Amino acid sequence: MMLTTVFVAAVVVSAASAASVCSDCDGAEPVDIVTYYEAMCPFSRKFLTTQLYPTMKLLPDNVMNVTIVPYGFAHEKQENGKWVMYNCQHGPSECIGNAIAACVLNMTAYDAREYMPMINCMEVNTRHGHQMEALSKCAPATNMSESEILTCYNSTEGSELHHQMGQITHAGHIHYVPHININGQHSKLIQYNAYNHLLEVVCQAYKGPEPAACKARQHVAIVG
Template sequence: MKLLLAVFPLCLFVCTTDTSHPKPSCHYPPSQWCHSLQIAIECKVQKQCMELKATRTNSAVPPVAVVLYYESLCPFSRVFITQQLFPTWTLLQDIMTVTLVPYGNTKEFSSVNSRFVCQHGEAECHGNVIQACVTHLTGPSAFPIISCMEAAADVLSAAQPCLQLYAPNVSWSSVDACSKGNLGYELMHNNAVMTRALNPAHTHVPWLTINGEYKEENEAKAMWSLFHLVCQLYQGVKPPACSGAQVRLERNFS
């Protein structure tokens, strides 16, 4: 399958070959270095985080709100999350929010033995509820964890190592208990309610709403380059990343 992908300048603090600036030694991934003063100090990037905060865009302007309705094992959902949504969020998280709703074409039933039937089988139901529990239990770390899972060859097997990488303070046992208990069911039921409330109703996945609306035109633009769409829709001062150039590549997936 050939896909046309947008390539983004994903340079962060660690994107350097200059050996005169050693990488910080800490237990947190780069995506969390500026989440709190304590983490910034431990990772020795306090100055960089302060400079980043000083250059952030006007917080009075609402961010672009992106909600993705998807399925954990849907190939098209996986490509969109890993090749469009996560790279865009990595660069533009100061001007956009992302909400993930793993459910898609799942069917909900009242039977205790089979509460949900998923398009790609029982494994997908398991993946959906794990990701719903990860979102509930890890908060801001959830998106990197889910993207890590979706980028792996085996989504379910990657769940525990991805959790340990991006949220080392959250135990796998808590996620496992959530996914197998009433909390997991409640989270999935909430996702079912959100998905059924879509207007217009979704006809495929991934299904994207932006600022609370589904527009076919925006979906087409998002599939081509969500990054440029978010930059276009943001009403405040554009961040420096929005001036970056786009490169079109043709890539083969076997």
């Protein structure tokens, strides 16, 4: 089975699972958030660590359905039947970070509640050229296996996983990173509001009973 199919199926299962834990949401669908990003892009890192992950932690599982796609504007080619990354926008370190993230997503069955602690840790702690140091710190801190991640990263499977992230990214027709879709929609207005005030955006978009974090939030002006 193509890994892209597995990834898309996992997103659907994640949304269904989130809805199943909601006992009083009156059938409300979770707000679907898809983020295309690059591991070393400063704007991607800021969004993941100061907006996406903190918002996830504040809200119940049933309110948000999160998908991240690590690739951005990388380039790759096939050598001896294996996809090889040869150019990433922020240098070789970013290629490593993207590939590690692709392995982490696959290892957690694309469950955002499982992979986001690790992804957040990597984004907070990684310096250019020091991805492996961050991996050694973040894997045990988030109950993941460093050896399993490295096995994936160094394997044909790892290169294929990253290649599939590239296919998904190309299909998304992105022009910058992070590129944020809310409920399948993207515009400059959606991008601006989500990048700066994601909690407010999710609280406004969610149609179920208002979560405690939404009631307690400091209201900000949403453009539009």
